Amino acid sequence: MTGRRYGYERALAEAGLGPVAGADEAGRGACAGPLVAAAVILDDVPEGRIEGLDDSKRLTAMARERLYTEITTKALAWSCVRVEPGECDRLGMAEADLQGLRRALLRLDPAPRFALTDGFPVPGLPVPGLGLWKGDQVCACIMAASIVAKVTRDRIMADYDEQYPGYGFAGHKGYATAAHRERLERLGPCAIHRLSYANVRAATRLVQS
Numbered sequence: 001m002t003g004r005r006y007g008y009e010r011a012l013a014e015a016g017l018g019p020v021a022g023a024d025e026a027g028r029g030a031c032a033g034p035l036v037a038a039a040v041i042l043d044d045v046p047e048g049r050i051e052g053l054d055d056s057k058r059l060t061a062m063a064r065e066r067l068y069t070e071i072t073t074k075a076l077a078w079s080c081v082r083v084e085p086g087e088c089d090r091l092g093m094a095e096a097d098l099q100g101l102r103r104a105l106l107r108l109d110p111a112p113r114f115a116l117t118d119g120f121p122v123p124g125l126p127v128p129g130l131g132l133w134k135g136d137q138v139c140a141c142i143m144a145a146s147i148v149a150k151v152t153r154d155r156i157m158a159d160y161d162e163q164y165p166g167y168g169f170a171g172h173k174g175y176a177t178a179a180h181r182e183r184l185e186r187l188g189p190c191a192i193h194r195l196s197y198a199n200v201r202a203a204t205r206l207v208q209s
Contacts, residue, residue, distance in 0.1 A: 005138070006044050019113060023117045025097055025118075027173075038081075040077070042144055050144065054137070064147050071147060083096045115128070176197075188203055189203055
């Protein structure tokens with residue numbers, strides 16, 4: 001199974017388009033915290049392959065942490081960038097997502113010759129690219145990027161839990177769960193909430209009334 005998940009990278013490399021990078025993000029749907037985008041170039045040799053890669057959302061936190069360490073140790077290149085809440089508000093999430101993925105891919109060293117991304121292509125790159133439907137479930141380098149992005153963002157939100165006590169960021173990671181909504185309505189938004197989101201605006205009005 002592990003070898004099969006490298007199929008896209010292998011086919012592109014055989015066509016002279018290697019190295020191939022995968023990119024994905026975490027936090028697009030959250031109403032607090034940054035969007036985090038990651039890009040990874042994996043090494044498709046037996047000793048460089050990583051067992052257990054999958055969509056980060058289908059892995060346990062312990063498995064993601066183990067794989068994060070292995071990815072960042074074995075990858076030919078990896079990068080991770082943050083798009084802060086204020087920039088997400090200014091750009092809108094669709095553009096923030098594109099810019100985050102583009103920045104992560106452009107930071108890779110060595111630079112890729114082809115980019116694979118989850119769901120949709122990223123314009124404005126100096127190399128060709130392809131968006132794969134459910135790419136984080138079928139393509140090794142996108143799976144790896146999804147894990148790096150998710151683990152990085154979860155660690156950021158755990159740090160924010162200490163900085164902004166009472167919101168429960170370590171648990172819900174900034175997503176609009178029932179517990180988060182209740183605390184947001186009671187405490188009002190803090191500095192890492194995305195003020196363009198309807199539930200955050202509503203909580204602002206509620207606290208001010």
